[in-house]
Amino acid sequence: KSDEVNPFDEKGVEISDGVVPYSLVLNNLSINGNHYEWFVYNQDNQLIWTGTDEFPSFTIDNEGYYHIVLVSTSRESCRDTMEWGEFYVESASKLEVPNIFTPNGDNINDYFQVIATTLSDFHGIITNRWGKKLYEWDNWEDEEAGWDGKIGNSLAVPGAYFYIIKATGKDGTEYDLQGTFYLMREK
Structure with missing residues (x-):
C-alpha cells in the first residue's frame, strides 16, 4: 500500500468560460476513489452546488466567476482534493x-x-x-x-x-x- 492511494491524474484541466444557462458535466480524474464530494463556489466563495456522483452534471444560472473542488476518498479512507481554476459565466444574451x-x-x-x-x-x-x-x-x-x-x-x-x-x-x-x-x- 502506498501513501498515494488516491492521487489525481493532474493534467492541467481547465473549465472553459460559458454563457447562462451553462451546463457542465464534470470529469472525475481521481484514481482508486470510491466516494466523491463535489463543491461549486461562486465569486464570493459561497457554496452554490454540491454533489456526490462520480461524474456529476449541473447547470449554472447566474453570471459570475466560479471554481470547483473535488474531494475523493478511497476505500482505505485516503483523501485527495483537486481544485479547478476559476472560470466565468456570462449572462444570457x-x-x-x-x-x-x-x-x-x-x-x-x-x-x-x-x-x-x-x-x-x-x-x-x-x-x-x-x-x-x-x-x-x-x-x-x-x-x-x-x-x-x-x-x-x-x-x-x-x-x-x-x-x-x-x-x-x-x-x-x-x-x-x-x-x-x-x-x-x-x-
Missing part, C-alpha cells in the same frame, strides 16, 4: 431596441443604438419610410455605435424611421427584429 432618440448634441440619447449583452454577431440597418437604406452598422458595443441622425452631412428630418436588426447571442438566441422608431429634435 439580451437585445432591446429603443423607440425614440434625440440627436441634439447633449450626449444623452444622441445615437439610435441597441441595448444588448453577450452578442456574438450583430447587423443593423436604418431605412426611411420608403425603404431607402440610410445607415448600416455591425458594432453594437461601441458607445457611439448606431445612427447619429444624419443622412450624409445633413440632419435627418424628425419623424418615423425603420430598423432591421439581425443578431445572434452567445447563448444561441437568434434575433430577427424589425420595427419603427422616432427621431425627435428640439425646435
